Amino acid sequence: MNAISETRDHDRETRVLLIVPAFNEAQSLPALIHRISSLYPHYDIAIINDGSTDNTVQAVREMPARLITLPCNLGIGGAMQTGFCIARDEGYDIAVQVDGDGQHPAEQVHLLVNAILQSGCDIAIGSRFLTGSGYQSTLSRRLGIRVFSLWLSAICNTRITDATSGFRAMNRRATELLSRNYAEDYPEVEAILVAHRAALRICEVPVEMSAREAGVSSIGRLRSVLYMVKVSLSILMCSLRRPEITR
Amino acid sequence: MPAYGHALVFTTTLVVFCFVLWLVRRRSIGERFAVLWLLISACLLVASSVGYRYLFEIAKFVGVPYPPSALFFLAIAGLTLLIIELFAWVSKLNDRTRVLTQQLAILSERVNRERATAGPGAGR
Numbered sequence: 001m002n003a004i005s006e007t008r009d010h011d012r013e014t015r016v017l018l019i020v021p022a023f024n025e026a027q028s029l030p031a032l033i034h035r036i037s038s039l040y041p042h043y044d045i046a047i048i049n050d051g052s053t054d055n056t057v058q059a060v061r062e063m064p065a066r067l068i069t070l071p072c073n074l075g076i077g078g079a080m081q082t083g084f085c086i087a088r089d090e091g092y093d094i095a096v097q098v099d100g101d102g103q104h105p106a107e108q109v110h111l112l113v114n115a116i117l118q119s120g121c122d123i124a125i126g127s128r129f130l131t132g133s134g135y136q137s138t139l140s141r142r143l144g145i146r147v148f149s150l151w152l153s154a155i156c157n158t159r160i161t162d163a164t165s166g167f168r169a170m171n172r173r174a175t176e177l178l179s180r181n182y183a184e185d186y187p188e189v190e191a192i193l194v195a196h197r198a199a200l201r202i203c204e205v206p207v208e209m210s211a212r213e214a215g216v217s218s219i220g221r222l223r224s225v226l227y228m229v230k231v232s233l234s235i236l237m238c239s240l241r242r243p244e245i246t247r
Numbered sequence: 248m249p250a251y252g253h254a255l256v257f258t259t260t261l262v263v264f265c266f267v268l269w270l271v272r273r274r275s276i277g278e279r280f281a282v283l284w285l286l287i288s289a290c291l292l293v294a295s296s297v298g299y300r301y302l303f304e305i306a307k308f309v310g311v312p313y314p315p316s317a318l319f320f321l322a323i324a325g326l327t328l329l330i331i332e333l334f335a336w337v338s339k340l341n342d343r344t345r346v347l348t349q350q351l352a353i354l355s356e357r358v359n360r361e362r363a364t365a366g367p368g369a370g371r
Contacts, residue, residue, distance in 0.1 A: 048352075068356045070348055084347040089353075184345070 016043040017092040022077055022100035023050040023183035026059040033063045035106040036098070043109075046086055046176055047100070050079040051109035076166075084179035088172075093137070095170040103135065104167040108207045115205045122174040125160070126167035130206035144228055148189050151235065156196040161204060163189050164195030175202055177203040182246050183234060186227055189236045195244035255301065264288040279336070287325070304323040 018036060022029055029047065036045055045065035049056050051073035060067045068082060069242035080097060087095035094116050098104045109124065128135065129145075137145070148163040166188050170178065179196050183190045195202060267288045271281040294302075304313035 066356060066360070068352045070352045072348060074345055074348060078345050080348065081345075082352060084355060085349055 006120045014093045014113070014117065016040070016090065016094045016096060017083070017087045017089070017090075018045045018096045018098050018109065019048060019080060020045065020051055020065075020077035020100045021077075021097050022052060022055065022060075023073065023076075024052045024054045025100035026052070026054045028102040028195055029056065029100050030059050031074065032098070032100060032102055032106060033060065033065045036109070037064045039106055042111060043096075044092070046083055048079040048082050050076070052141060062114050075184050076188060077182050077184040080187065080215065081179060081182040084170075084182065087175045088179045092172075092175070094169055094171055095135070095175045097166055099166050101211050103211065105208055105210065109169075111205050111207060112167070115203055116169050116171050119203055120201065121146045121203035122171050123195050123202045124169045125162060125165050125192070125204045126207035126209075127160075127162035127165060127204040128207060128209045129161040130204060131208060133208050135209045135211045139223065147228075148231060152189065152191055152192055152196075155193065155235075155239070156202065157194075158196075158202055159176070160192065160202070167207060167209070177244055186231050186234075187232045189193060191237055193238045194226060194244060197238070197241075199243075253295075256299070257292075258293045260288070260291040264292050281328075283332075287329075 020029070020032065033045060033047070036043065047056075047060050047065050047067050049060070049067060049069040051070050055136075057067065057069060068086070070079065070082065074082075074219075083097070084095060086092075090146045096109055096112055096115055098106065098109065104126065112124045112126055115121060125225075145164050149160050153160045153221065168188075174195055176192055177195065185231060192202060199210050267276070267284045269286065270276045276284055302318060303314045306312075306317035310319060311317040312319070
């Protein structure tokens with residue numbers, strides 16, 4: 001019995017929602033949804049269409065996934081938060097974030113779900129650097145990720161190697177917290193800090209990522225600098241804020 | 248300052264005060280900013296009439312050798328505070344709009360799903 005079928009057996013009672021934020025991902029979404037629904041037929045999929053201007057709606061309409069279309073573009077943070085609100089309101093046990101560009105491996109979603117169910121952590125982050133295999137990103141990005149990972153590791157007193165990874169699973173406590181408090185732009189790093197300050201447990205799971213299947217990254221060269229500045233500032237500001245209380 | 252210069256400053260601030268009153272009456276300025284603007288225009292009115300003669304003494308007291316500079320400093324400081332207040336308000340509005348957008352999308356999807364489940368012609 002392989003790992004996925006083991007997962008199917010032991011977590012059939014667990015309600016899992018896969019949140020896929022999508023902005024102009026019409027090319028890669030159908031294949032992703034097809035892969036997820038064939039691997040995990042008992043998981044629900046919510047595509048958060050973040051005001052796409054391509055034919056994302058048409059591409060997803062006939063697929064086995066819920067399509068939530070935001071009337072205007074809110075950015076990755078707003079789109080993900082919409083998914084967290086759905087997971088919270090509809091009582092999902094676990095919410096998993098999977099990017100719509102095909103970078104996150106659908107066949108490894110169960111590793112994150114298992115980490116939540118078995119290790120008792122509240123947030124499981126898929127890290128591409130624990131194994132060192134698969135797509136590792138460019139040198140400059142790796143350097144930036146390393147800086148933030150070391151910084152967060154020091155603050156959270158937990159080893160974090162892939163602070164910017166958006167491939168992560170969250171249990172109800174984490175979903176409820178992040179549905180109330182999630183940064184608008186570049187939210188991944190700040191979310192870890194928000195969770196840590198609310199006394200949630202964070203763990204990492206080794207995963208293998210791929211290069212994006214279609215489209216271009218929203219973070220170009222100039223934006224990379226803005227990213228570093230904005231995320232650094234948000235870490236500092238978040239450290240100064242009063243911690244959120246989990247319900 | 249010559250009398251006509253003084254009259255010009257007073258008339259200008261009076262026009263500003265009346266304009267603010269008119270906007271408040273028409274509810275073009277919301278309650279939150281109405282009080283603030285009424286206060287600002289009232290202060291300007293007082294400063295341009297009876298308060299003007301104290302400007303030199305106030306400037307001397309705070310150590311500004313050129314009195315109009317004290318006036319500019321106060322004006323710029325006040326405008327800066329106002330801009331910060333507006334930024335805070337815009338951020339709050341942005342948060343509210345985000346929540347509304349999210350809820351609108353969630354509810355729309357829910358309605359569409361229920362309509363699809365109920366079959367064609369449902370809800371008409």
